[in-house]
Amino acid sequence: MGNETLNRRERLRAETAREIRTIALKLMGEGGPDAISLRAIAREMGMTAGAIYGYYATRDDLVTTLIGEVYTDLVDTVEAARDARPADDAAGRLLAWAEALRTWALANPQGFRLIYGDAVPGYRPPEGGPGALARGRACDGLVGLIADAWPHARAAHRHDRHQWSDFGEELGARVRAEHPGLPPAAIALALRAWGRMHGLLALELYGHLSPVAADPGALYRDEMLDLAGSLGLEPPAA
Structure with a gap:
């Protein structure tokens, strides 16, 4: 008992x-x-x-737990969608990640706002907390998607002048360990891809697209297809 x-x-x-x-x-x-x-x-x-x-x-203890839980759930979701595609399908894995991100965000708008939008006044996240770990996973996952696409993308981005010092030391060390030979330009490309995934999505979640677009999902899909094309990838058939 x-x-x-x-x-x-x-x-x-x-x-x-x-x-x-x-x-x-x-x-x-x-x-x-x-x-x-x-x-x-x-x-x-x-x-x-x-x-x-x-x-x-404290309130900050609660916010730290919330951010870690929400961010981890998001990363688990997009990683699962990516990994459901074959390892050699770079375009399919990229698009699966992006579509899973949008689906998750629409189902969890407050969570999206918490980790990517509205800062909680006065909140200071602890170093190395669960939110930071999940953010690192997300960043590593995006870099991995670009690494898969790099054999196709590098010709179009050969003039990039990025140096390792342009990015966080910890991120650079992880990328060099996980993807030997991948140049710092690939990190820049991953961050730009992240921006394109989040741009239209943030406009949609904050109510800016609904007055002007009948189908925000179609806009997002077209943006992601354009992203894949800019990486030299052949998108899968609809």
């Missing part, structure tokens, strides 16, 4: 912690990043402020 009681308490605690995070994202969606506060969440849940501090000692 002792172990059963302990396990039940652990499950209840985990469920309450998940509910706290869900309500934090809900409050952010309704009132922006300023709306995330432990006291507001406690009121929403019918808890005392003291009780909720037993789960997260």
Whole structure:
């Protein structure tokens, strides 16, 4: 009975912690990043402020956990979509990553805003936290997509003048270890591809496309096909 009681308490605690995070994202969606506060969440849940501090000692602890959880879920999603395509299908893997990003973002708009949009006032992320680890995975994944495309893309980007010093030292070290021979121009290309994936998507999620475009998804798809073409890749048939 002792172990059963302990396990039940652990499950209840985990469920309450998940509910706290869900309500934090809900409050952010309704009132922006300023709306995330432990006291507001406690009121929403019918808890005392003291009780909720037993789960997260500070608002920043909650935000750090949220960012790590949301970012990790996103990266898990896009990596799974990429890996569902054959390893030698560079175009298909790139497009699968991009489409999975959009699908995830539309299903999790508050999460997208938290990690890519609205900064939480006063929040300082810890070094090496779960959000930073997930961000590193995302960046490495994008570089990997460009590395797959580089045999086709390098001729079109042979005049790039980027140096390793143009990028973060840690990122550069990882790229050189994972992709020996890949030039720093490929990192620049990966970051530009990231910008193209996020540009139209951010406009859509913040409500700027709906007044002027009947099918934002078609615009996004065309942009990603153009991205693949700019890398010298032959997109798969529709």
